[in-house]
Structure formats: C-alpha cells, structure tokens
Amino acid sequence: MMSFLPSGALERKDTIRALRLYGTRVFIVGNPMVYTAGFFIFLAGMTAHDLHTALLTQGLGKALKHANVFNAAIAATFIQNCLQTHSGNQIGASQAPAIPGLLHAEARAAALTSIVAIIALAGLLAWSGLPLHDTLFYTLLNTVPAVVQWYAPPQQTSRRVKGIMTVIGVTLLLGLVLLTFATDFPLWALTRPAVLTIPADLAMMSLLTAAIMTLPNRLHSPAMLAPTDGVTASAPEFAMPDSAPRVAPQDLSFYQLRQMLLSPASPTSQRNDLLISLIMPASIILFMGSLPLGHGSFGTRIAHLTPGMTILIALQDGWISNRKHWPLLLTTGRFGSRLSFVRAVFAAKASRIFMTAPLRTLSLMLPVTLFKPLTPTHALLDGAELLVAMLGVTFCCPLPFLVMKQPPQGIIVAASIAPAFLLQICNPFILGTRIFGPIALALAALGALCFFVVPSRMARSDWPYETE
Incomplete structure (x- = not known):
C-alpha cells in the first residue's frame, strides 16, 4: 500500500492540487450524493441544536428521545x-x-478529506454538549459500511478471498443496521468512557484510511499500476474472449420483461417479489424485537421499532435515477415513440407498486397490531394512510422534472431517496392519523400529478448516456 503522507515536494504539490478539486464544480457535477449529503448534514445540525437545548434541562437518555x-x-x-x-x-x-503521481495524490486527498469530514461532523454533534471522543466514536461506527465500500482485494486475488470479503462486508452492514435501530444504541455509543473510545477512534480512523488508500488496487490491474519511466504506463494485457458456447438464459416471464424497463439487470420473478414484500418487513421487525436490546417487553420493543421501519417499505429502486439503459431499449422500436416509452416505464412502476405496496404495508402492520394494544380500527387507519402515502411518494421521485427541464443527476437521486426518509420521520405512528391523513392525501395528489404530467416532460429532455 502506498504511503499516506507525501514524501517529497512533488507529491505534496500533487496532493494539494487534488485537494483543491473538493468543493469545486468538478466535485459537484456528476456526484449524485452531494445534495442528499448536504440535506442530512443540515438535519444533523438541527439535531445538534435540539440536543443542546434539551441537555440544558434533562439527561441524555430523555434528550435523545426528542432528537x-x-x-x-x-x-x-x-x-x-x-x-x-x-x-x-x-x-x-x-x-x-x-x-x-495522480493515483497517489487522489487517494491521499480522499483520505485527508474523509478524516476532516468525520471530525467536522463529530464536532457538530459535540456542539450540543456531548464529549468529542464520544461523538467521534458514534460517527466512526457509522462509517463501517464505507470501509467495506472503499476496500476491495487486488484484482489478482482469488474468488474465494473476494467471496469471504463480500460476506464480511454484508455481515458488518447488517450488524450496523441492527444496532442503529436498537433502542439504546445511540445512548450506549455516546456515553462510553474515554479510555475505550479514544483507542477505538484511532483504530477505526486508521482502518478507514487504509481502505481508502487501496482504491487504486480496486480500479486498476497490477499491470497498469506497475512503475514506469514517469511518462507512460505499460499497456495491460487483456485476455482473449472466451469462444466456448454459452448457455442461453431461461426465458423471462412477461412480468420480468416489463420490470426490465425499471432496471437493466434481470428483475426478480413475480412470485419472489410477492413473497419478499409479504415476509421481509415483518420478519425483520420480529427478529430485531426478539434481540436482547433495549428495555421493556417484546411488544414494547416492537412498538418502538415499527416507526423507524417504515423505511423498509418506502425504499424504491432506481427506476428514475438509473436511466442509462433507456436509449438502447428505445432503439428496439418495441415501445413506439419517446413519449410512449416513458409512459411504459411509469406503467411498469405502477403495476409493481400497486401489487407490492399493500403487501409491504400489511407485513409492517401485523407485528405492531398483534403485539401492541392497538384496536383493529386504529390499525386499519394507520395502514390505509401509510399505503396512500407510499403510493404517492413513489411517483414523487420524478418531481424534479416537473419544475426543471433537465435536472442534475444529484437532485434526481436526492428526490429518489428522500421519500423513504420522509416516511421514516413522518408517519401515522408518530404524528397520529388525524395529522398524517391530510399529509398522505397531499402526497397522493402530488404523485398523481407527476404520473400524468412528468412523462411528456421527460420525453422532451435529453436522456443520459455513459457520461452521466
């Protein structure tokens, strides 16, 4: 692995030049997560302010319930x-x-920027009055998925090692998700003694830095990274294409063919889609409620987990943000004009969401109804409002096209992600049916407007290619 600190004047200049790109147009354009990250940084600032106010009059345990x-x-x-x-x-x-020097400089710049960003976010939380070593510990714990995303074994590594790394990464990600939604995890992470958190902070920061510094190994083969005369890199050797006959894939069903409009990859079958929608939310809630995390009875933990689990039923695929396959499918001529093609995409999404959304909502409502004193009437109202809101926010994802002719990719991605978090922090479990009812109807009306108006606007806009 390359050295983290530049060893000479030339390397320092290259690193400084790479650092100067952060925050510029080069960094913002084509970076779909910028707007979403900025939105949640703003929310983190609001959370720090709420904590600062609450900690003036009450303990951290009660303050975390309001922030x-x-x-x-x-x-x-x-x-x-x-x-x-x-x-x-x-x-x-x-x-x-x-x-x-480019690969070394960009990796160093990314590592330095990552460290500064983590410390700045931890400092923002520490402004509330919490110890910096605890807020840094909490922030670093939530970068565990990023470590897995940054790191990848070199390309010459065997498939077995790569498979092991994938399993480890998925396990870490799922473990963090479970801890994040556990009742007392934030309180536990923000109240650890310094003798524990400071060494842990240094270890996690070093692990993240090491993962970032291996990025060139993931993106380029060893032949391309080999030392050269300083002018050009040696050309990598490419393997000859395999001439062996390939087995044709199994015929796709009509449902799968229609869903390929939403994603270039082969979609799941209708049966699997139905089973996943019906079983997954309830299974996750029941599993997490059975863990010895938090206080109270099993039903109390279920009631505490359910409001945050609305994200499971509200998350959408990249049917609007991922449109690179649209031009190729359009050229097949099977969908008619550009407008007919876009309408076919919206119709495919509608057919899927109207089939899966009721099952997801039912799966979410069953545990909280069975293990919480919730009357059938109240449960029916909560489920109905949540279902209406889900259907509405699904078609609010293309909202940027309603107000902009060619919205940036970052805004489109933010609009695709925002509905899930909106329903997580704003749902009938938290607001009550009387307040959330009008909100759900407003979301449904806005979604219907987008469904009927946006296709004609998208048909007139430029479609993305590999440059997006």
Whole structure:
C-alpha cells in the first residue's frame, strides 16, 4: 500500500492540487450524493441544536428521545458516498495510471478529506454538549459500511478471498443496521468512557484510511499500476474472449420483461417479489424485537421499532435515477415513440407498486397490531394512510422534472431517496392519523400529478448516456 503522507515536494504539490478539486464544480457535477449529503448534514445540525437545548434541562437518555441522532449517522454515510464517487471518477479514468503521481495524490486527498469530514461532523454533534471522543466514536461506527465500500482485494486475488470479503462486508452492514435501530444504541455509543473510545477512534480512523488508500488496487490491474519511466504506463494485457458456447438464459416471464424497463439487470420473478414484500418487513421487525436490546417487553420493543421501519417499505429502486439503459431499449422500436416509452416505464412502476405496496404495508402492520394494544380500527387507519402515502411518494421521485427541464443527476437521486426518509420521520405512528391523513392525501395528489404530467416532460429532455 502506498504511503499516506507525501514524501517529497512533488507529491505534496500533487496532493494539494487534488485537494483543491473538493468543493469545486468538478466535485459537484456528476456526484449524485452531494445534495442528499448536504440535506442530512443540515438535519444533523438541527439535531445538534435540539440536543443542546434539551441537555440544558434533562439527561441524555430523555434528550435523545426528542432528537434524531440517526440523521448524523446517515450524513456520515452519504459524505463517504460523495468522496467515493469523486475518487472513483478521478482514479478510475482509463488514462489515470498514465499520469505520474495522480493515483497517489487522489487517494491521499480522499483520505485527508474523509478524516476532516468525520471530525467536522463529530464536532457538530459535540456542539450540543456531548464529549468529542464520544461523538467521534458514534460517527466512526457509522462509517463501517464505507470501509467495506472503499476496500476491495487486488484484482489478482482469488474468488474465494473476494467471496469471504463480500460476506464480511454484508455481515458488518447488517450488524450496523441492527444496532442503529436498537433502542439504546445511540445512548450506549455516546456515553462510553474515554479510555475505550479514544483507542477505538484511532483504530477505526486508521482502518478507514487504509481502505481508502487501496482504491487504486480496486480500479486498476497490477499491470497498469506497475512503475514506469514517469511518462507512460505499460499497456495491460487483456485476455482473449472466451469462444466456448454459452448457455442461453431461461426465458423471462412477461412480468420480468416489463420490470426490465425499471432496471437493466434481470428483475426478480413475480412470485419472489410477492413473497419478499409479504415476509421481509415483518420478519425483520420480529427478529430485531426478539434481540436482547433495549428495555421493556417484546411488544414494547416492537412498538418502538415499527416507526423507524417504515423505511423498509418506502425504499424504491432506481427506476428514475438509473436511466442509462433507456436509449438502447428505445432503439428496439418495441415501445413506439419517446413519449410512449416513458409512459411504459411509469406503467411498469405502477403495476409493481400497486401489487407490492399493500403487501409491504400489511407485513409492517401485523407485528405492531398483534403485539401492541392497538384496536383493529386504529390499525386499519394507520395502514390505509401509510399505503396512500407510499403510493404517492413513489411517483414523487420524478418531481424534479416537473419544475426543471433537465435536472442534475444529484437532485434526481436526492428526490429518489428522500421519500423513504420522509416516511421514516413522518408517519401515522408518530404524528397520529388525524395529522398524517391530510399529509398522505397531499402526497397522493402530488404523485398523481407527476404520473400524468412528468412523462411528456421527460420525453422532451435529453436522456443520459455513459457520461452521466
């Protein structure tokens, strides 16, 4: 692995030049997570303000019930995503290995920026009155998924080792999600003694830095990273294409073919989609409620977990943000004009969401109805309002096209992610049916407006290609 600190004047200049790109147009354009990260940084600031006010009159345990520190966790994740996107664009360019010092400088700049961003976010939380070593500990814990995303074994590593690393990464991610939604995890993480958190902070910061510094190994083969004469990089050797006959894939069903409009990858079958929608939310809630985390009875933990679990049923695929496959499908001529094609995409999304949304909502409502004193009438109202809101926010994702002719990719991604977090912090479990009812109807009306108006606007806009 390359050295973290530059060893000479030339390397220092290269690193400074790479650092100057952060915050400029080069960093912002083509970085779809910038706006989302900025939004959650703003929410983290609001959380720090709420904590600062609450801690003046009450203890941390009660203060955390009125301030959603999960915003800071999400901000930490999206900050790393922004850095990964920019670094991947700079280091992953095919000509990057041929430019002396570029790979080292960009990796160092990304590592330095990551450290500064983490410390700044931890300092923002510490402004509330919490110890800096605890807020840094909490922030770093939420960068564990980023470590997995930054690191990848070198390309010559065996498939077995790569598979092990993938399993480890998924396990760490799921473990963090479970801890994040556990009742007392924020309180536990923010009240650790300094003798524990300071060494842990240094260890996690070193691990994250080491992961970032391995980025060139992931994006380029060893032949391209080999030392050269300082002018050009040696051309990598490419394997000859495999001439062996390939087995044709199994015929896709009509449902799968229609869903391919939403994603270029082969979609799940209708049966699997139905089963996942019906089983997944309830299974996760029941599993997490059975863990010995938090206080109170099993039903109390279920009631505490359910409001935050609305994100499970509100998360959407990238049906609007991922449109690189649109031009190719349009040229097949199977969908008619551009307007007919866009309407076909919206119809495919509507057919899927109207089938899966009721099952997701039912799966979410069953545990909280069975294990909490909730009357059937109240449960029916909560479920109905949540379902209406889900259907509405699904078609609010293309809202930027309603107000902009060619919205930036970052705004489109932010609009695709925002509905899930909106329903997580604003749902009938938290606001009550009387307050959330009008909100759900407003979201449904806005979604209907987008469904009927946006296709004609998207048909007239430029469609993205590989440059997006």
